[in-house]
Amino acid sequence: MTAPILSLQSVSKTFFLAGREVRAVDDVSIDVAEGECLAIVGESGSGKSTLANMILGVYPPTAGTIAYRGTPLPARRELKHRRLIQFVQQNPLSALNPQRSVGVSLRLALDVHGIGKKSERRAEVGRLLEEVGLPASFMTRAPAALSGGQRQRVAIARALACRSEIVVLDEPTSALDVLVQARVLRLLQELRKARGLTYVFITHDLSVVRNIAERVAVFEKGRLVETGATGTIFSTPERPYTRRLIGAVPVVTDAEMALREQLTEEFTGERNESA
Amino acid sequence: MTSPTLRIDDLRLSFRTWRGLTEVLHGVSLHIRKGERVALVGESGSGKSVTARIVLGLLQELKSSRIDGVVEFEGRDLEKLSAAERHKLRGTKMSMIFQDPTTALNPVYTIGMQFREVLGRRVKGISQRQARDVATAALADVSIRDADRILASYPFQLSGGMNQRVMIAMALANEPSLLIADEPGTALDVTVQAQTLQLMRALVERHQTAVLFISHNLGVVREFADRVYVIYKGRIVEHGTAVGLFADPRHPYTRALMEAVPHITGGGIPEIDEESAAFSAPMAVHEGCAEPGASA
Amino acid sequence: MRRALFILLRNPLSLIGIILVAVVVLSALSADFLTPFPADRGAAVHFELANQPPDWPHIFGTDLVGRDLFSRIIFAYRISLFLGVVVLAIAVPVGVTIGLVAGYFGGWIEFLLMRITDVFLSIPPLVLAMSIMGVLAPTLTNGMLAVTAMWWPWYTRLVYNLARSEKEEGYVLAAEIIGASKPHILFREILPNCVPAILTKMTLDMGFVILIVSSLSFLGLGVQPPTPDLGSMVAEGAGYMPDSWWLTVFPGLAILFAVFGFNLLGDALRELLGVEQ
Ligand SMILES: Nc1ncnc2c1ncn2[C@@H]1O[C@H](COP(=O)(O)OP(=O)(O)OP(=O)(O)O)[C@@H](O)[C@H]1O
Ligand SMILES: Nc1ncnc2c1ncn2[C@@H]1O[C@H](COP(=O)(O)OP(=O)(O)OP(=O)(O)O)[C@@H](O)[C@H]1O
Ligand SMILES: [Mg+2]
Ligand SMILES: [Mg+2]
Numbered sequence: 059m060t061a062p063i064l065s066l067q068s069v070s071k072t073f074f075l076a077g078r079e080v081r082a083v084d085d086v087s088i089d090v091a092e093g094e095c096l097a098i099v100g101e102s103g104s105g106k107s108t109l110a111n112m113i114l115g116v117y118p119p120t121a122g123t124i125a126y127r128g129t130p131l132p133a134r135r136e137l138k139h140r141r142l143i144q145f146v147q148q149n150p151l152s153a154l155n156p157q158r159s160v161g162v163s164l165r166l167a168l169d170v171h172g173i174g175k176k177s178e179r180r181a182e183v184g185r186l187l188e189e190v191g192l193p194a195s196f197m198t199r200a201p202a203a204l205s206g207g208q209r210q211r212v213a214i215a216r217a218l219a220c221r222s223e224i225v226v227l228d229e230p231t232s233a234l235d236v237l238v239q240a241r242v243l244r245l246l247q248e249l250r251k252a253r254g255l256t257y258v259f260i261t262h263d264l265s266v267v268r269n270i271a272e273r274v275a276v277f278e279k280g281r282l283v284e285t286g287a288t289g290t291i292f293s294t295p296e297r298p299y300t301r302r303l304i305g306a307v308p309v310v311t312d313a314e315m316a317l318r319e320q321l322t323e324e325f326t327g328e329r330n331e332s333a
Numbered sequence: 334m335t336s337p338t339l340r341i342d343d344l345r346l347s348f349r350t351w352r353g354l355t356e357v358l359h360g361v362s363l364h365i366r367k368g369e370r371v372a373l374v375g376e377s378g379s380g381k382s383v384t385a386r387i388v389l390g391l392l393q394e395l396k397s398s399r400i401d402g403v404v405e406f407e408g409r410d411l412e413k414l415s416a417a418e419r420h421k422l423r424g425t426k427m428s429m430i431f432q433d434p435t436t437a438l439n440p441v442y443t444i445g446m447q448f449r450e451v452l453g454r455r456v457k458g459i460s461q462r463q464a465r466d467v468a469t470a471a472l473a474d475v476s477i478r479d480a481d482r483i484l485a486s487y488p489f490q491l492s493g494g495m496n497q498r499v500m501i502a503m504a505l506a507n508e509p510s511l512l513i514a515d516e517p518g519t520a521l522d523v524t525v526q527a528q529t530l531q532l533m534r535a536l537v538e539r540h541q542t543a544v545l546f547i548s549h550n551l552g553v554v555r556e557f558a559d560r561v562y563v564i565y566k567g568r569i570v571e572h573g574t575a576v577g578l579f580a581d582p583r584h585p586y587t588r589a590l591m592e593a594v595p596h597i598t599g600g601g602i603p604e605i606d607e608e609s610a611a612f613s614a615p616m617a618v619h620e621g622c623a624e625p626g627a628s629a
Numbered sequence: 630m631r632r633a634l635f636i637l638l639r640n641p642l643s644l645i646g647i648i649l650v651a652v653v654v655l656s657a658l659s660a661d662f663l664t665p666f667p668a669d670r671g672a673a674v675h676f677e678l679a680n681q682p683p684d685w686p687h688i689f690g691t692d693l694v695g696r697d698l699f700s701r702i703i704f705a706y707r708i709s710l711f712l713g714v715v716v717l718a719i720a721v722p723v724g725v726t727i728g729l730v731a732g733y734f735g736g737w738i739e740f741l742l743m744r745i746t747d748v749f750l751s752i753p754p755l756v757l758a759m760s761i762m763g764v765l766a767p768t769l770t771n772g773m774l775a776v777t778a779m780w781w782p783w784y785t786r787l788v789y790n791l792a793r794s795e796k797e798e799g800y801v802l803a804a805e806i807i808g809a810s811k812p813h814i815l816f817r818e819i820l821p822n823c824v825p826a827i828l829t830k831m832t833l834d835m836g837f838v839i840l841i842v843s844s845l846s847f848l849g850l851g852v853q854p855p856t857p858d859l860g861s862m863v864a865e866g867a868g869y870m871p872d873s874w875w876l877t878v879f880p881g882l883a884i885l886f887a888v889f890g891f892n893l894l895g896d897a898l899r900e901l902l903g904v905e906q
Contacts, residue, residue, distance in 0.1 A: 102493065102522040114806050140808035152799035157821035163800070167807045206377065216803065235377045235549035240593040243602045262522040265552075265595040269602050292597065306527035308552030310579060310594050317598055351635035 061128045062089035063256050064113065064143075064224060069122035071108050082108040084280040085122070090224070095250065095257040097267040097288070099303060100277030106260045109277075110226045113258065114145050141171050144217035148229035150209035154201040160187075160212050161197030167219035186215040191245055207238035211245065218249065226258045231266065243270055265307045268292055276300050295321065336408035337364040337625060338511050338543035339388065344402035346383055346392070346567075357383055358567045360402070362624050367510070368541040370534070372558035372575070374548055374590065380567045381547045385513045388545070389427060390419030407510065424454045428504040430514040430533075437500060438488040444499055445484030448506065455507045471502040475532055494525035498532065505536055512537060515547045530556050551587075552594045555579055560622070563587045565612055573619030583619070585611035636901050643900070646893025653887045657706040664700035672855035683875055690875035693865070698875065701857040702883045708858060709887070712773060713838040717831055719777045724784025725827060729815045731785070732792025743789065749782040755844060762850045769852055776841055780834070787830060791823045825902035832898055836891030843884050859884050 071083040083105040090096050098106050112119050118133035125131065131139055144167075147153050154163050164183045168174060174182050184194030190211040201209055210230060217225050227246070231239040247270060250257060259271055267274055267288065274291045276284040276299065284297050295301050305322040309315055346358040358380050365371045373381050386392045388404060390411060404411040406427070411419065423429075431437040439447060448471075449464040456463075469480040475498040477483055488496055497517065504512055517529055534557060537544050548554050554561055554575065561578045563571040563586065571584040582588045589612070592603045637643045661667055665686055675695030683690045689698035731742040749757070758775035765771040795801065796819065804814050842852070843860030852858035859880045866876025898904075 101524055116802070116806065135808075137808045140806060143806075145803075145806055147799045147802065149799055153803060155800040155818055155822070157824070158818075166804065166809060166813075170808050170810075213803070216807075220807065236551070236593040237376050237549075237590065237605055240595070240603055240605045243595070244604060247602060262524075263595075264523070265597045268597050268599055269595045289599075292599075302524060304597060306523040307597050308523075308527075308550060308556055308594075309597060310552050310555055310591055311596060311598070313598050314596050351632040 060092070063092040063127060064090040064258075065125045065128075066109075066113075067123050067125070069109070069112060069119045069124060071105075071112060071117075072120045081280050083112070083119070086280075086282045087122075088275055088282060088285065090256060090258060092223075092256055093250075093254055094273060095259055095271045097271035097274045098258065098260045098277060099262060099264060099267055099274060101262065101303070103279075104277040105280040106262075106277055107228055108280075110145065110228050110258065110260055113224075113226055114143055115139065137171065141220045142222055143224045143226065144220065144222040145226040145228065146210070146213050146217050146230045148232055150206045150213065150233055153213045154209055156201050158201075159197065160199050160201065160204070163201075164197065164212070164216055164219055167216060171220045173220060182219075186219055187212070189218065189249070190215045191241075205238075206234050207242055210234065210238075210242050214242075214245065214249070218253070222255075224256045224258065226260070228260045229262070230259075232261065232263065239266075246270070262303070263307065264292075264304050265309070276303070292317075335367075336405065337366045338369075338407055339545065340364040340403070340405040340625065341384070341388070342403040342405075342624070344384070344387065344404065345400070346380075346387065347399045349397045349399065354399075356567065361564070361567070361569055363562050363569065363572075364625055365511070365543045365545060367543055368537075369560065370537065370544045370546060370558045372546040372548060372554040372561045373564055374551055374554050374561060375564035376549055376590075379564045381549075381564060382515055384564075385429070385515055385545065385547060388511075388513060389423055389429060390414075390416075393419070421454075424451060425507050426509050427511045427513065428507065428509040430500050430504050430512065430517045432516040438496060440488055442487070443484065444486055444488065444491075448484065448503060451503050451506060467506060468502075471506040472499070474505070474536055475499075475502045477502070493521045494528065497521060497525060497529050501529070501533055501536065505540065505542065508540055509542060511543045511545065513545045513547070516549070526553070527556075533557070550594060551579075551591050563590065569616055570612070570614070571617045571619075572622050573617075574622065577619045577622075581619075583617035585609065585614055587617075633901055637897060640897065640900070642893050643897030646890055646895075646897050649886060649890025650894045653706055653890055654710065656703050657710050660700075660703045660707050664697070664703050666697040666700040667704075669696035669700045670704040670857055680869075680873055680876075682873075689879040690873075692862070692876060693869075698862075698879055701862065702859065702880060705857040705859045705862065705880070706883070706887065708852060708856060709839045709842060710835075712776070712842050712852075713835045715773055716776050716780055716838050717834060720780035721784050721827065721831060724781035725788045725820070725823070727781070728785040728788030729792050729819060729823075732789040733796050733811075733815055733819060735793075739789075742785070746782045746785045746789075749779065750786065752779075754779040754841065758841070758845060759848070759850060762845070767850045767853070769856070772842065772845055772850065772852065776838060776845070780838070783834075784827065784830070787826060788823050791826060792819050795819045795822050825898075826904045829895055829899045829902060829904045832891055833895035834891075836888035836895070839887050839891075840884065 066086055066088050069083060069086045070081065073080040073082055086109065098109065100106055111117060113124060115131065115135035123130045126142060154160070161183050164186055165179055168179045168182060183197050187194050187196050192208060192211055204212065231242050234242060243266065249255060261267060271288050274286060274288050275282055276297065278299050284291065284300050291300065292304065295304060301321045305318055309318060341364065342362050344358055344361045345356065347354050347356040361384060363371070373384065375381055383392060387400060392398045393400060394416060406422070445465065445468065448468040449459065449461065452459050452464050452467055465484065468484060472480040472483060477498060483491070483499065514533065517533070530553065546554065546558055558575045561573060561575050562569050563584065565586045571578065571587045578587065582591050589605055593605050595602060656663055678691050678695035680693055681687060681691045687697050687699065689702065692698055692701065727742055727746065731739045757779045761775040761778060762771055801814060801818055804818050843858065846852045846858040846860030847864040852861060854861065862880035863877050866873065866880065869876055
């Protein structure tokens with residue numbers, strides 16, 4: 059078997075807040091296979107974003123190692139590491155610099171990593187925009203002239219610009235309304251197929267996970283409590299916490315309602331037994 | 334028959350901007366009876382929040398807005414009330430829950446002080462003891478037992494979910510007859526959102542409060558509403574009971590909205606058209622869902 | 630552009646501000662052609678005309694040695710504006726850079742830079758300028774030096790606060806993760822978002838610099854005779870009040886006119902650029 063593209067070993071992160079220790083991520087080990095979409099789910103404050111920030115090299119882990127194809131990544135990332143792992147964040151409003159045009163924002167990644175000839179970069183920006191389903195003419199626009207969904211597309215294009223292999227998506231669609239969310243998710247799916255990307259997809263919305271991820275990792279208070287193939291997690295979740303997450307998803311069809319009720323019934327049943 | 338708690342008839346709204354006049358609502362009609370939970374669903378920018386703000390009498394004070402149509406609250410035409418009278422209604426007979434509870438609460442006052450201010454709107458000069466008792470009872474309603482600690486806290490010292498419950502307790506403390514909930518909890522995670530909905534549902538049922546529930550997600554609406562209006566670009570495109578609408582969505586836009594919600598039973602991410610001509614099809618009204626007082 | 634007009638015209642005060650500033654700037658620029666007695670800007674002496682009340686052709690009257698007050702006021706504008714531009718041209722880049730660095734890097738760098746800034750801010754501006762001028766000779770260059778030394782900390786404060794909130798924005802994180810250099814993040818990402826606030830403050834400050842330079846000259850520490858300066862004119866005339874009222878009143882009004890104009894324009898810009906206070 060080939061080595062996983064990304065592998066986390068006993069990774070922890072402790073923050074010190076007003077003299078108190080916060081274990082945001084607590085001894086997490088997980089491998090991400092090349093080309094897969096791994097979903098990381100959990101309640102607010104369970105440490106999902108902290109994990110993402112460590113993978114991205116925003117700050118190093120307090121303990122443990124993060125390795126790319128078997129080689130540990132240093133605490134201070136070099137340019138060649140930065141190029142491999144890019145991200146898309148939750149808030150489309152702040153993701154793009156309001157004072158710079160879309161084209162200028164996209165070009166940054168090309169300039170920093172010296173991708174392509176200078177004269178060709180403009181055309182490359184146009185190609186990137188088209189790849190995420192926007193007209194190339196959008197490069198002269200200010201972010202303020204774009205809708206939330208369009209901004210998120212630009213942010214995705216930026217993550218692709220330096221030809222990264224791994225994209226960390228931290229709640230990329232939570233701030234969008236359902237119609238726009240569906241379109242952006244579809245785009246992400248298509249891009250993954252076309253470019254052979256690996257996704258680490260962070261969200262608290264399990265209905266999104268069900269439809270986009272191959273594997274799910276459930277976080278509770280900084281710990282990894284359950285991992286498994288998406289199908290298995292949804293049909294036979296082991297932890298009550300996972301069931302609670304699934305039970306909280308708003309649903310529209312009767313089939314979903316039935317699934318949810320089945321899961322929560324089992325859950326309440328078990329709880330009554332143990333009580 | 335008594336008049337509905339809220340009746341909106343042919344509401345039009347435009348804004349004067351530097352680009353000229355832009356029309357945002359093109360004749361919206363809806364009504365909510367006592368104790369009824371009615372949802373207004375539509376995508377971002379379709380005009381949900383502005384409708385809510387007109388009902389609350391907030392947009393009337395904006396110089397650049399132009400409003401036409403009837404908004405009746407408990408049989409009284411809001412247009413005929415003075416700004417001061419509208420102000421008196423807010424927070425007493427009508428109240429509101431916002432999208433993001435942490436920003437809706439004032440960070441520089443404790444929850445207790447904010448509660449007292451809210452209660453003071455109904456009972457002038459309410460004493461500190463009285464206010465604390467009422468607040469404690471209201472917090473108990475939203476399953477907060479250690480009321481003393483919460484009342485002494487500042488909003489940023491509480492979690493988002495806790496703030497959301499405090500907001501609900503405050504909004505219902507004066508026993509309003511109309512509650513407007515504008516995407517409550519979308520700023521929070523799904524478990525908190527689910528909790529919020531359950532709590533709100535139980536409370537409004539007990540107090541017989543009429544609710545206007547605003548959302549962009551039909552899944553959330555299904556959990557909560559009795560009746561649903563779907564709004565698209567400032568027009569109501571479908572109106573039906575929640576049961577009827579989910580069993581038989583008739584308008585193409587409603588169907589698109591329904592499809593867009595990812596299912597926990599799987600099925601992949603649907604392909605959603607950008608704007609479709611079919612979305613401007615005429616309004617679909619389900620049986621028995623006519624507007625009161627409509628002549629046709 | 631239409632949006633700009635819409636906002637400006639909605640508020641008549643903005644329009645007044647633009648007109649006042651335009652009058653001051655244009656008259657200062659074209660002082661050589663506009664003034665009836667351009668030679669009076671220097672050490673000219675016409676004792677036969679000394680101390681005359683306003684009348685034609687000396688519409689603001691004449692000073693103690695017979696120079697046309699109107700001409701001298703216009704030339705004084707030129708000096709004041711020139712001083713203002715020079716002071717801001719030095720103070721703003723210095724203050725902005727320090728503020729950006731302190732706000733973005735945080736930690737001990739922030740601590741050190743902001744304590745230094747606080748020390749400068751805690752000294753009353755005039756006292757600081759006067760003490761510098763006390764040590765150095767009271768020349769025009771030293772005057773500008775003094776005013777500059779007390780001006781940059783305000784820009785540091787302003788930009789420091791802005792940078793601290795901007796650095797939490799997603800686009801800064803995105804640039805860091807792409808691997809952009811620190812200078813790029815400071816000057817290309819964060820700085821453009823501070824420009825509206827800086828511009829607004831600069832406009833307001835033009836008025837204040839004029840006022841401060843006038844105050845220094847009033848105290849005999851700024852612009853030295855025979856160069857015309859509004860502050861020194863007010864100071865000179867003050868001894869001859871109320872009989873020769875024009876000696877004080879017109880230069881005083883001229884200061885007011887300019888300061889008021891820049892203030893109104895600054896407020897208009899604030900609204901136009903959406904700067905929060
Ligand atoms: N820079 C920091 N300093 C101190 N504590 C932090 C910091 N970042 C995160 N934390 C704490 O670490 C814990 C995990 O936070 P994190 O942001 O990773 O949660 P999350 O799972 O992403 O939640 P959400 O769904 O709300 O985004 C929280 O208790 C948070 O308060
Ligand atoms: N004060 C205002 N001046 C000008 N236009 C406005 C104003 N307030 C709202 N609008 C416009 O009215 C339209 C409807 O806005 P509204 O806030 O009601 O949307 P919404 O349906 O609540 O969307 P969301 O789901 O994003 O909250 C938008 O196109 C908006 O730009
Ligand atoms: Mg997070
Ligand atoms: Mg809204």
